[in-house]
Amino acid sequence: MPTLTRPARALLGGAAAATLLLTGACANSNSAAQGAAGSASATAGAVEPTGDIPEITGSTLVLRVDYTGGFVTPAMLATRIPMISVYADGRVITEGPTTKQYPGPALPNLQVQYVEAADVNVLVERARSAGVQNGVDLGQPGVADAQTTRFTLLTEQGVQTVEAYALAEAAGAANGLSAEQVRDRELLSGLIIALQDLETTLGPGRVKEPADYQPAAIAGVAMPFQQAEGDPAQTEKAWPGPALPGTPLGEGLDMGCVSAEAQAAKDVLAAAESATAITPWTSAGKKYTVQLRPLLPDERDCDDLMKRA
Structure with missing residues (x-):
């Protein structure tokens, strides 16, 4: 199992930094993940974890960058895919290139890569040095309808989270921010750049080639189907998962969310391979548009998506 240790050097203005030191063979990791994650010995001086x-x-989330809010639809809020998710077994999950073809595929192009356990630690240290810790005040720039970039990091002190409203939109300008807030935002922007180019950040050959992510579960946000003017005709498909529309997303919203796992998830994924983003799905005699969202290793159902929306 992974061990939490305290390194000798200090980060974040002299505060003792907690580094998550990971072995490459977590008891619950699958064999493919174990082989990719490698092995790293726990260092001397290991301490008992403190905090939450x-x-x-292997499926424990170590580092994530995702988005909340912004001027988007409720369905997009619920199904939005994190920019990057790093797990204890070395899996790194991102969204791959998207097609400009319309209508696009029903399933998003999620990709998984693997890094060594020691390199997971490198990314943890990078996030710590960029200032990902609870309580950081990044200000509120004068930008309307922007999304918030959220950084989540697992450390020995517990899960650390920092949120930056309009991080990209307010870059390079004061916008009512203090000099310290501008500096802290630049550090986080630099972290994003580093995470988006892992080959440069970790070194040549340190990142495995990406492969299609195979989810164990999938969620779908369903709303009554309406043929939009100008959309090409689509073939109806019978929905093979739990009955639609599922659990309501919120008061006054004519949409719900369902999640499927095990064989039901396989059935939905198989059917989605020949569907598009605007395919009408039929369930109990009604037609729905369903926005599909493969669930990540740390997600179990619709509730997890709504907590992060």
Whole structure:
């Protein structure tokens, strides 16, 4: 199992930094992940975890950058895919290139890569040095309808989160921010650049080639189907998962969310391969548009998506 240790050097203005030191063979990791993650020995001086530390398995989220808010639809809020998610077993999950073809595919192009356990630690250290810790005040720039960039990091002190409203939109200008807030935002922007180019950040040959992410579960946000003017005709498909529309997303919203796992997830994924983003799905005699969202290793159902929206 991974061990939490304290390194000798200090980060973040002299505060003792907690580094998540990971072994490459978590008890609950699958064999493919184990082989890619490698092996790293726990260093001397290991200490017991303090704070709100989850039980660490291969599917434990270590580092994530995602978005909240912004001028988007409720369905997009619920199904938005994180920019990057790094897990304890070395999996790194991102969204791959998208097609400009319309209508696009029903399933998003999620990609998984693997890094060594020691390189997971490198990314943790990078996030710590960029200032990902609770309580950081990044200000509120005068920008309307922008999204918030959220950084989440697992450390020995627990899960650390920092949120930056309009991080990209307010870059390079004061916008009512203090000099310290501008500096802190630049550090976080630099972290994003580093995470988007892992080959440069970690070194040549340190990142495995990407492969299609194979989810164990999938969620779908369903709303009554309406043929939009100008859309090409689509073939109806029978929905093979739990009955639509599912759990309501919110008061006054004519949409719901369902999640499927095990064989039901396989059935939905198989059917989605020949569907598009505007395919009408039929369930109990009604037609729906369903926005599909493969669930990530740390997500179980629609509730997890709504917590992060």
